[in-house]
Amino acid sequence: MEVAKGKEDEFRSALRQYIEDTNGSPGALNVSVRFFKDSGLFTLYEVWESKDKEKQYREKKGFDSVFTDLLASGTTATSITFPKAWWLKK
Secondary structure, eight states: OOBOTTOHHHHHHHHHHHHHHHHTSTTEEEEEEEEETTTTEEEEEEEESOHHHHHHHHHHSOHHHHHGGGBOTTOOOOOOOOOHHHHSOO
């Protein structure tokens, strides 16, 4: 994700709150972020117990509603799905 110029501090604050809120949501197994210093880009990783749990969360508080005004235009979100068993440690 590319942050809009002049919105960096506001974005970081909103991102911290989003991660805390999402990590505490039913069905969220992990939410983390990676910042790439060289490019100034962020990547957000969310791991959900199921597509249904993710959908329920998105309906009440989705990423777009929090970050739309803070991201550079043209920023897109991409999602991949993998089996929950790949994430859970035994």
